[in-house]
Amino acid sequence: QVQLVESGGGLVQAGVSLRLSCSASGRGFNTYSMGWFRQAPGKEREFVSVIRWNGVNTNYADSVKDRFTVSRDNAKNTVFLQMNSLKPEDTAVYYCAARRFGSGWGTTPDEYDYRGQGTQVTVSS
Numbered sequence: 001q002v003q004l005v006e007s008g009g010g011l012v013q014a015g016v017s018l019r020l021s022c023s024a025s026g027r028g029f030n031t032y033s034m035g036w037f038r039q040a041p042g043k044e045r046e047f048v049s050v051i052r053w054n055g056v057n058t059n060y061a062d063s064v065k066d067r068f069t070v071s072r073d074n075a076k077n078t079v080f081l082q083m084n085s086l087k088p089e090d091t092a093v094y095y096c097a098a099r100r101f102g103s104g105w106g107t108t109p110d111e112y113d114y115r116g117q118g119t120q121v122t123v124s125s
Helices: none
Strands: 003-007 010-013 018-025 033-039 046-051 058-060 068-073 078-083 092-099 119-124
Touching (some): 003 092, 018 033, 018 092, 018 119, 033 078, 058 068, 078 092
Antiparallel strands (some): 003 018, 033 046, 033 092, 046 058, 092 119
16 A cells, blocks of 8 residues: 655746655555646646656656656655746646556556645646
């Protein structure tokens, strides 16, 4: 069993940066791929980024590529999402998720075994 807790969200102006953290408890964190998803009001949850267990292989949604960077610290059971040049359209609740097995990158929420409760990010124009 893995429990995930996100933090670092907030209300910011467009153009600034935020770093989200996702802390995991439980065993085997360093064997999980970790994904970030977001959900804006009235919209479906969408893929943002994923990082594989080794911390090397990453993938991003086109909408955040070149602005967001995912990383992880397996010694601290934590994954990060550095978000730069934030835009109002980045406003959403951001969730992290853990995936033990599966093919491909894992770009849909249903492919993940565990999910956090989310942290709100609001970007004002």
